[in-house]
Amino acid sequence: AQSVSQHNHHVILSEAASLELGCNYSYGGTVNLFWYVQYPGQHLQLLLKYFSGDPLVKGIKGFEAEFIKSKFSFNLRKPSVQWSDTAEYFCAVFASDSNYQLIWGAGTKLIIKP
Amino acid sequence: SQTIHQWPATLVQPVGSPLSLECTVEGTSNPNLYWYRQAAGRGLQLLFYSVGIGQISSEVPQNLSASRPQDRQFILSSKKLLLSDSGFYLCAWSVGGGYTFGSGTRLTVV
Numbered sequence: 085a086q087s088v089s090q091h092n093h094h095v096i097l098s099e100a101a102s103l104e105l106g107c108n109y110s111y112g113g114t115v116n117l118f119w120y121v122q123y124p125g126q127h128l129q130l131l132l133k134y135f136s137g138d139p140l141v142k143g144i145k146g147f148e149a150e151f152i153k154s155k156f157s158f159n160l161r162k163p164s165v166q167w168s169d170t171a172e173y174f175c176a177v178f179a180s181d182s183n184y185q186l187i188w189g190a191g192t193k194l195i196i197k198p
Numbered sequence: 199s200q201t202i203h204q205w206p207a208t209l210v211q212p213v214g215s216p217l218s219l220e221c222t223v224e225g226t227s228n229p230n231l232y233w234y235r236q237a238a239g240r241g242l243q244l245l246f247y248s249v250g251i252g253q254i255s256s257e258v259p260q261n262l263s264a265s266r267p268q269d270r271q272f273i274l275s276s277k278k279l280l281l282s283d284s285g286f287y288l289c290a291w292s293v294g295g296g297y298t299f300g301s302g303t304r305l306t307v308v
Contacts, residue, residue: 118297120297127288127299127300127302128288128299129299130298174242176297186292188242191242
């Protein structure tokens with residue numbers, strides 16, 4: 085069965101530090117990849133998505149993610165985080181035979197210290 | 199434009215009482231509709247999804263049920279709530295990839 089792993093459940097960084105959140109999936113076929121963010125007290129929002137083409141995807145608020153097919157990874161990055169990036173981040177994969185479902189990672193809680 | 203409405207935003211219900219959460223979408227036709235639960239400290243758990251009117255697939259056997267009486271309406275129900283049904287429930291829709299989520303319902307069963 086397909087699965088999505090986010091290895092870091094909690095990440096604490098200082099402002100201006102660089103961020104990389106890992107996401108690995110287990111599926112050998114065609115995938116669409118997503119990162120969602122949930123700020124405290126708010127609903128889930130799409131940060132960025134990869135469908136095809138350039139494997140380096142740029143999203144909102146300075147985030148980017150790189151799809152590395154050989155590593156089954158879609159890591160989220162930001163060169164310099166801000167206090168306002170404190171949120172929970174979810175990686176999700178839509179596989180071509182996943183029966184209309186997104187497969188979700190468990191989420192990573194990111195806390196930025198001011 | 200496409201929008202999704204979910205209500206109520208918060209709900210406190212006694213154990214054993216019924217539940218009905220409603221979700222409607224606007225600006226799209228024949229969407230795939232989903233109910234998720236997000237429990238504290240855990241990721242999203244898919245409860246039900248629907249690819250059309252009257253078509254419901256259940257992912258996790260439990261105390262809940264779902265119905266899709268109209269193309270853009272998706273309802274999550276329970277006849278008798280349990281304490282373990284407390285959580286944050288999210289409705290979502292997708293057309294052609296990528297999900298859009300509602301604002302969620304915080305359900306507390308007391």
